[in-house]
Amino acid sequence: MSLASVTQAPDRPMVLIVDDEIANIEIINAVLEDDYDVCFALSGQEALDLAKAAQPDLILLDVLMPGMDGFAVCAALKQDRLLADVPVIFTTGLGDSEDEMRGLSLGAIDYVTKPVQPPILRARVANHVEVKRLRDRLAQMAVTDALTGLSNRRHLERTMEIETARLARQCEWLSVVMLDIDFFKQFNDAYGHPAGDRCIAMVASALTRAVRRASDLPARYGGEEFVCVLPSTDVAMAEMVAGEISRQVRQLGIPHERSGVAPVVTVSIGIAGARCVAGACAQDWIDAADAQLYRSKREGRDRISATVFEPGTPDRGRPDHDRAAPPRRAFG
Structure with missing residues (x-):
């Protein structure tokens, strides 16, 4: 053969x-x-x-x-x-x-x-x-999360190490998308933990539909947080993926009477992107995306914040490249 x-x-x-x-x-x-x-x-x-x-x-x-x-x-x-x-x-x-x-x-x-x-x-x-x-x-x-079927944190961290080293050979882009279900504690309080688990599993399915390339890795980071690793993807492209994630989650139409931003479950999203260089630490992308996720939550939730950063200084995205998408209030 x-x-x-x-x-x-x-x-x-x-x-x-x-x-x-x-x-x-x-x-x-x-x-x-x-x-x-x-x-x-x-x-x-x-x-x-x-x-x-x-x-x-x-x-x-x-x-x-x-x-x-x-x-x-x-x-x-x-x-x-x-x-x-x-x-x-x-x-x-x-x-x-x-x-x-x-x-x-x-x-x-x-x-x-x-x-x-x-x-x-x-x-x-x-x-x-x-x-x-x-x-x-x-x-x-x-390496699989039992509730969602996505990769777990262990697999995520290993993949990040491999991708940062691989992409550094050609100084290629790597972007990381981190998202969190808005007001999830209140969701659990209102509907109960079994419903919370179903919500997490449904959001994971929406994430899988939005992240389509074979090279991309959606993973459950912990609790109601998820991370997507997007190799050879700059921040502008990552924002398009993030927008599709947000849309897919909204289309689930999961009722959330205690949300402060919508009558249905939504997500806040943070994005960090950089060109990989030799010796870059994979954790830099996670830390930078987490900082942008915190920014989205601080500025009202149900939105996307993004930064281009230089590996080694992940918490200081260059101001001219930091941006946050406006809040989406068109429910349904």
């Missing part, structure tokens, strides 16, 4: 077969094709390229290949942050326990000897794929 033609059914695991002998690939493919999407590579370097593109659930890796052998490929896979957790099963005709130990020490999880025995191969692949999927689900739960 070529690099450009890698496709995967959403409910079928992907297995990558790596072998320099096409006959071996055909045999293994015949054993697995009924239960898995299968792609293949004929060399070590092709295997690494295809693994990055396909993100397989398991790799069946031949040991003896010309050029980059299976040991070298396995070592490279385990050094790649995105591929390190993909289980590797060596397929080999070797019967040397020393070679087996070497492979296991590099991070492989199992060995299958050639010629393969179909029932054993199916069982071992199935077991290791299931273990990986369970591990992936646990990892996803660890």
Whole structure:
């Protein structure tokens, strides 16, 4: 399977077969094709390229290949942050326990000897794929907010660190949008905490509809606060996203009889944007957006405030770039 033609059914695991002998690939493919999407590579370097593109659930890796052998490929896979957790099963005709130990020490999880025995191969692949999927689900739960299904604060902070470092290479923009449900304590007092949880979940859904790019990250920051990370986005573009967030929340039409600004639930929003530079601290964007959120709340709520700042001085947005959108009073 070529690099450009890698496709995967959403409910079928992907297995990558790596072998320099096409006959071996055909045999293994015949054993697995009924239960898995299968792609293949004929060399070590092709295997690494295809693994990055396909993100397989398991790799069946031949040991003896010309050029980059299976040991070298396995070592490279385990050094790649995105591929390190993909289980590797060596397929080999070797019967040397020393070679087996070497492979296991590099991070492989199992060995299958050639010629393969179909029932054993199916069982071992199935077991290791299931273990990986369970591990992936646990990892996803660890970075997901249980109430809203959004990323949690832990995932947000990690993403911010990655994005500030990545975008600094080209001095690209990064903007952060922080929002807070207006008069949420009063909402809980009036309608009760179960209704408050439903309100938070509905606002999270509105946030997901408003933040559409795959590269953007909406997250629950805590309580009734949310944060959106917008890579390669300047403040003007971030304000457009924030405006759509506000509109989507209003369209929910959640009654709020104790709000001081509207008969329905609204949000206050703060935006901070800057060009990323080497050594920039991800927390600077959070602090600057939080300061703008506080400004929106101080100046009447149900509005958007934004700043362009220089990393290292997040609480001092340049005055000529600080701005707050006028309050919106057109209810409904």
